Amino acid sequence: MATHELLLLKNMSQPGYSGSLADYERAGGYQALKKVLGKIPPGDITEMVKKSGLRGRGGAGFPTGVKWSFIPKDHPGPRYLICNADESEPGTFKDRQLMERDPHQMIEGMIIAAYAIGVRTSYIYIRGEFVLGARVLERALAEAYQAGYLGKDILGTGFALDLYVHRGAGAYICGEETALLESLEGKRGLPRIKPPFPATHGLFQKPTVVNNVETLANVPHIVNRGAEWFASIGNPPKSSGTRVFCMSGHVKRPGNYEVPMGVTFREIIYDIAGGMRGDKPLKAFIPGGASAAFLMPEHLDVKLDFESVAQAGSMLGSGGITVMEEGTCMVWAAENLLHFFNHESCGKCTPCREGSSWLLQILRRIDHGKGKMEDLATLTRLCGNIAGRTVCAFGDAEIAPITSTLQYFRDEYEAHIREQRCPFRSQPAPELISVGR
Amino acid sequence: MTSAFSKAAQERIPGIIARYAEKRGALLPLLWLAQEEQGYVSEEAMKEIAGWLDLTPPQVYETVTFYTMYNRRPIGKYHIQVCRSLMCALVGTDNLLGWIHAKLGIKTGQTTPDGLFTLSQVECLGSCGTGPMMQINDDYYERLTQDKTNRVLDDVKREGKCPLATGPFMFPEPAQK
Ligand SMILES: Cc1cc2nc3c(=O)[nH]c(=O)nc-3n(C[C@H](O)[C@H](O)[C@H](O)COP(=O)(O)O)c2cc1C
Ligand code: FES
Numbered sequence: 001m002a003t004h005e006l007l008l009l010k011n012m013s014q015p016g017y018s019g020s021l022a023d024y025e026r027a028g029g030y031q032a033l034k035k036v037l038g039k040i041p042p043g044d045i046t047e048m049v050k051k052s053g054l055r056g057r058g059g060a061g062f063p064t065g066v067k068w069s070f071i072p073k074d075h076p077g078p079r080y081l082i083c084n085a086d087e088s089e090p091g092t093f094k095d096r097q098l099m100e101r102d103p104h105q106m107i108e109g110m111i112i113a114a115y116a117i118g119v120r121t122s123y124i125y126i127r128g129e130f131v132l133g134a135r136v137l138e139r140a141l142a143e144a145y146q147a148g149y150l151g152k153d154i155l156g157t158g159f160a161l162d163l164y165v166h167r168g169a170g171a172y173i174c175g176e177e178t179a180l181l182e183s184l185e186g187k188r189g190l191p192r193i194k195p196p197f198p199a200t201h202g203l204f205q206k207p208t209v210v211n212n213v214e215t216l217a218n219v220p221h222i223v224n225r226g227a228e229w230f231a232s233i234g235n236p237p238k239s240s241g242t243r244v245f246c247m248s249g250h251v252k253r254p255g256n257y258e259v260p261m262g263v264t265f266r267e268i269i270y271d272i273a274g275g276m277r278g279d280k281p282l283k284a285f286i287p288g289g290a291s292a293a294f295l296m297p298e299h300l301d302v303k304l305d306f307e308s309v310a311q312a313g314s315m316l317g318s319g320g321i322t323v324m325e326e327g328t329c330m331v332w333a334a335e336n337l338l339h340f341f342n343h344e345s346c347g348k349c350t351p352c353r354e355g356s357s358w359l360l361q362i363l364r365r366i367d368h369g370k371g372k373m374e375d376l377a378t379l380t381r382l383c384g385n386i387a388g389r390t391v392c393a394f395g396d397a398e399i400a401p402i403t404s405t406l407q408y409f410r411d412e413y414e415a416h417i418r419e420q421r422c423p424f425r426s427q428p429a430p431e432l433i434s435v436g437r
Numbered sequence: 438m439t440s441a442f443s444k445a446a447q448e449r450i451p452g453i454i455a456r457y458a459e460k461r462g463a464l465l466p467l468l469w470l471a472q473e474e475q476g477y478v479s480e481e482a483m484k485e486i487a488g489w490l491d492l493t494p495p496q497v498y499e500t501v502t503f504y505t506m507y508n509r510r511p512i513g514k515y516h517i518q519v520c521r522s523l524m525c526a527l528v529g530t531d532n533l534l535g536w537i538h539a540k541l542g543i544k545t546g547q548t549t550p551d552g553l554f555t556l557s558q559v560e561c562l563g564s565c566g567t568g569p570m571m572q573i574n575d576d577y578y579e580r581l582t583q584d585k586t587n588r589v590l591d592d593v594k595r596e597g598k599c600p601l602a603t604g605p606f607m608f609p610e611p612a613q614k
Contacts, residue, residue, distance in 0.1 A: 012607055014611070015611060015613050019605060078458065088560075088563065090522040090560070090561035090565060091524050092563065093565050093566055093608075095563075096563050096606050100605035100607075101607045128469075128506045129562050129563070129572060131575035131576075132577070132603075132606075136605060164456050167465065167466070167469060168465070168504070169468065169505070170506035171503065183465065184465075185459065186461035186463065187461070188499060188500055189503065204459050204462075206458075246565065248527075248565040248566045248568070249524055249527045254566035254567070254608070255566045255567075255609040256566065256607070256609075290522070290523065320524075320565065322565070324527065328527065333523055333527075336522065336523045337523055340523075340561065346503075
């Protein structure tokens with residue numbers, strides 16, 4: 001595969017790059033901000049981001065400039081910008097790297113975004129477990145205040161912005177943007193019913209934009225090099241730019257890789273991530289974090305862009321690609337994921353709260369050799385009763401591992417039930433329990 | 438009345454509250470502060486925080502109990518949290534739990550008799566490409582092998598930390614020139 005230019009991982013790929021303000025500036029950092037503040041009208045920045053084709057990297061892929069343009073212009077304010085650094089989708093570990101290795105890239109993106117939408121107070125909502133990430137960000141923010149990139153009169157242009165780190169405390173659901181807002185308000189992280197949308201009724205009921213870390217990190221590059229340039233990368237017009245894909249599971253070289261959207265799964269699994277561990281055959285893969293439906297070897301030539309993956313029946317989601325080799329038990333894999341979803345269901349909507357626990361119990365029963373053939377129909381029926389019947393997308397996410405493994409590996413479920421044991425495991429299933437704190 | 442917060446911590450509180458247009462926004466940060474001070478969030482601390490933020494103690498309590506990272510009672514000095522989610526499980530969560538058991542004699546949910554280590558299994562910690570992994574208090578330990586795990590546990594027991602903790606994260610690390 002042809003080499004391509006790194007954008008987001010470029011600085012940190014230089015030997016010795018520390019992520020300090022000095023290093024970032026030496027690499028051309030904060031030039032975009034200087035180009036913008038007081039020189040380009042805020043509305044033009046939003047237009048530029050719209051034209052670039054940038055879509056959200058947090059999971060849903062909403063066009064970023066369009067999201068910004070929903071903020072009512074005549075609102076007396078305050079308005080808020082929030083960086084979603086909750087990164088809790090199993091399989092995803094890119095935001096952690098973007099924040100810890102090049103924090104100013106994202107901060108510069110946030111300042112430009114804040115300017116574009118007229119925000120004076122902004123928060124980075126970072127998951128509680130990322131203690132180091134929060135420390136790195138605090139240090140970077142202090143540097144940025146010191147250098148006059150944040151605070152009262154930024155670069156002497158009169159534009160003012162305060163930026164704070166706000167730590168979560170262990171709850172996957174707080175990555176969902178309205179649950180995140182509740183959490184920022186000091187409440188339990190229960191998603192809100194939409195509408196109204198955060199653009200008009202967000203944090204403290206004020207107009208609010210929530211964007212993912214990687215989304216915001218793209219903004220300085222768009223300003224520096226132009227919307228047309230950005231719109232020419234990847235697979236435009238629907239999937240412009242690069243993505244940082246997180247490779248995990250049974251590949252030789254797991255890790256974060258930034259590639260233009262539109263490469264194929266075959267390329268990223270076999271070339272970029274080095275192929276299958278031990279050269280075993282590929283059995284299945286998850287293309288976009290735990291909430292995305294499993295895909296099969298027959299999907300290897302699908303392109304990694306929003307539309308192509310959706311067409312294949314799954315989603316690009318968070319960019320977490322998990323690869324599983326032949327011999328991996330699919331019932332066990334689905335059970336593991338349902339353990340996650342059951343643990344993380346916030347409890348607001350009955351179908352999700354009760355359903356996730358029933359689904360988990362049934363999967364566990366089948367995996368442990370105690371399943372009945374009727375269980376398969378029950379699984380399908382339960383999934384159908386959850387899909388589309390919850391306040392947020394969590395409900396659809398939690399059924400994806402089951403519906404997709406049932407679609408592709410029904411025989412495997414049946415074998416578990418017929419033989420009353422897991423055909424892949426010689427010993428009894430280890431009791432993985434989760435006690436949390 | 439003695440406070441759950443030290444004098445220095447109390448002085449930080451107004452600044453934290455000022456970051457939010459509504460006081461309640463400061464609830465999570467103040468709970469973190471309380472946990473930093475005492476190792477857990479005591480009921481006294483919750484009541485004090487309620488006072489600071491004009492909330493009722495039950496409003497604070499319902500928030501505390503929603504989030505898994507706030508401890509409501511003291512725990513072992515070192516909290517080992519092993520990621521059990523799929524991506525880590527594919528590359529050996531079971532092995533890691535076995536190594537910890539061999540070394541410390543504890544299973545999930547247990548604390549060593551000396552009260553030093555408590556072992557939990559948790560969901561994805563955002564290091565799925567570098568499993569199996571565990572977090573001990575604030576630090577991440579990734580790509581664990583049995584040798585590495587033993588060394589981490591020895592070091593932590595002796596000194597409270599281990600140089601094998603992950604620094605600012607990047608994987609794969611860039612090639613050195
Ligand atoms: C259950 C659930 C969990 C989510 N977790 C995250 C997350 O950890 N990080 C994130 O950026 N977006 C997450 N999202 C997506 C956010 O709701 C939101 O769409 C995103 O932050 C918007 O940013 P973007 O437009 O830049 O992608 C989650 C969504 C759902 C339904
Ligand atoms: S699955 Fe273990 S850190 Fe994500």
